[in-house]
Amino acid sequence: MNFVQPIRETEKIEDVKEYFKEESERNYLLFLMGINTGLRISDILKLRVSDVRDHHIILREQKTGKQKWIRITPALRREINNYIGSKDDVEYLFKSRQGKNKPIGRSMAYKILQRAASEFRLKDIGTHTLRKTFGYHFYQQTKDVAMLQEIFNHSSPDITLRYIGVNQDSMDRAMARFKI
Incomplete structure (x- = not known):
């Protein structure tokens, strides 16, 4: 498995948002959902319309089996409301064109992100980039590694910072200043 990176530059995030907004409403919301909740792609793809009608997304994480409550931000709430409109509660949020009511698969989510990565020359991008982008910017805004560790269910702050x-940013800055 390749090691993926967060999207660190907010301008790039805005560019990708615009790209997806023009390309596909579904793909736009998929990107927003990932970078605003920190959920794993496996949990995002299983969401149904009914899961996002309230103030929180409540789910049992596929990987850990733990129940999780994620507050929907006001900006994400507006985009969700625009997207779900009069959709039925049982519909998957990110429906595939294959079958009557099936979610897109992880490989399709990867392909969607790869198209944007190619368009904007982003390296080391995958489905986990969404979760890492959330974490990176949450940490930059709050500097609260303990809370981020809790959100991600990591066992230590070091794991969270490395994740x-x-x-890597700190090492890069130190190496840029290093000289003999």
């Missing part, structure tokens, strides 16, 4: 690429 979101903050340690």
Whole structure:
């Protein structure tokens, strides 16, 4: 498995948002959902319309089996409301064109992200980039590694910082200043 990176530059995030907004409403919301909730792609793809009608997304994480409550931000709420409109509660949020009511698969989500990565020359991008992008920017805004560790269910702050690429940023800055 390749190691993926968060999207660190907010301008790039805005570019990708615009790209998806023009390309597909579904793909736009998929991107927003990932970068605003920190959920794994496996949990995002299983969401149904009924799961996002309230103030929180309540789910049992596929990987850990733990129940999770994620507050929907006001900006994400507006986009969700625009997207779901009069959709039925039982519909998958990210429906595939294959079958009557099936979600897109992980490989399709990967392909969707790869198209944007190619368009904007982003490296080391995958489905996990969404979760890492959330974590990176959450940490940059709050500097609360303990809360982020809790959100991600990590066992230590060091794991969380390495996971979101903050340690790499620090090493890069130190190496840029290093000289003999």
